[in-house]
Amino acid sequence: MHYGRVPTFRPATWRLQIFGATASGEQHFLTWDDFGQLPRSTVLADFHCVTKFSIMGNEWTGVPASAFLAAVPPADGVGHVMIWAEYGYSANVRMGDFDRDSTLFATELDGKPLSPERGYPVRAVVPHLYAWKSVKWVRAIEYLTEDRRGFWEDRGYHNVADPWREQRYSYQEDPGEGPP
Ligand SMILES: Nc1nc2c(c(=O)[nH]1)N[C@H]1C(S)=C(S)[C@@H](COP(=O)(O)O)O[C@H]1N2
Ligand SMILES: [Mo]
Numbered sequence: 044m045h046y047g048r049v050p051t052f053r054p055a056t057w058r059l060q061i062f063g064a065t066a067s068g069e070q071h072f073l074t075w076d077d078f079g080q081l082p083r084s085t086v087l088a089d090f091h092c093v094t095k096f097s098i099m100g101n102e103w104t105g106v107p108a109s110a111f112l113a114a115v116p117p118a119d120g121v122g123h124v125m126i127w128a129e130y131g132y133s134a135n136v137r138m139g140d141f142d143r144d145s146t147l148f149a150t151e152l153d154g155k156p157l158s159p160e161r162g163y164p165v166r167a168v169v170p171h172l173y174a175w176k177s178v179k180w181v182r183a184i185e186y187l188t189e190d191r192r193g194f195w196e197d198r199g200y201h202n203v204a205d206p207w208r209e210q211r212y213s214y215q216e217d218p219g220e221g222p223p
Contacts, residue, residue, distance in 0.1 A: 052164045057074070059072070063185035082110050083105060083106055086147055090177070093204075101152060103151070103168045109142055121186040121188055123137055123191070124186060125185040125193060126183075127184070128178045128179060129180045132178060148165050148166070173206050175204065190202070
């Protein structure tokens, strides 16, 4: 399920941009080769779409989000991260959700490269939040000192998106409106 068409991957020109409030004040670009040099890990995770289906027990392999924080440290005061895809899709996550062992930039699912529809070559996997935060076809990571809403967060979905608290819709962010 996604918005827009499935992009074509061109390894020679592909870049992953890390920008916004970096500690150095500069933006960084990783080539596909640079990305391949980063540490890798595997996470076994369930996946919860907001429309209620769940996909259980996927094994995702890729670069943990913490590897980007180490390679390109954020400035002091960065509390959120915007994950950007092709075609302007985006999702914001709190730094505490980004900087978790289970948050990955995955290149493989169950031991095989991702299919184009599932986000090839790289997709975010934030398994403890609703799946719209798991951005496919990632192209950029933006460090934010002030939170900003991403694509679905701007269209009525919840800013945090914890499935255990059923945080689906933005009206739930107001005190007293259903699950907190
Ligand atoms: N780039 C991009 N990533 C995206 C989306 C999208 O529209 N564009 N849809 C999100 C939503 S709503 C869901 S449920 C999951 C679906 O992931 P899947 O196709 O691997 O099941 O991708 C998420 N990541
Ligand atoms: Mo979704």
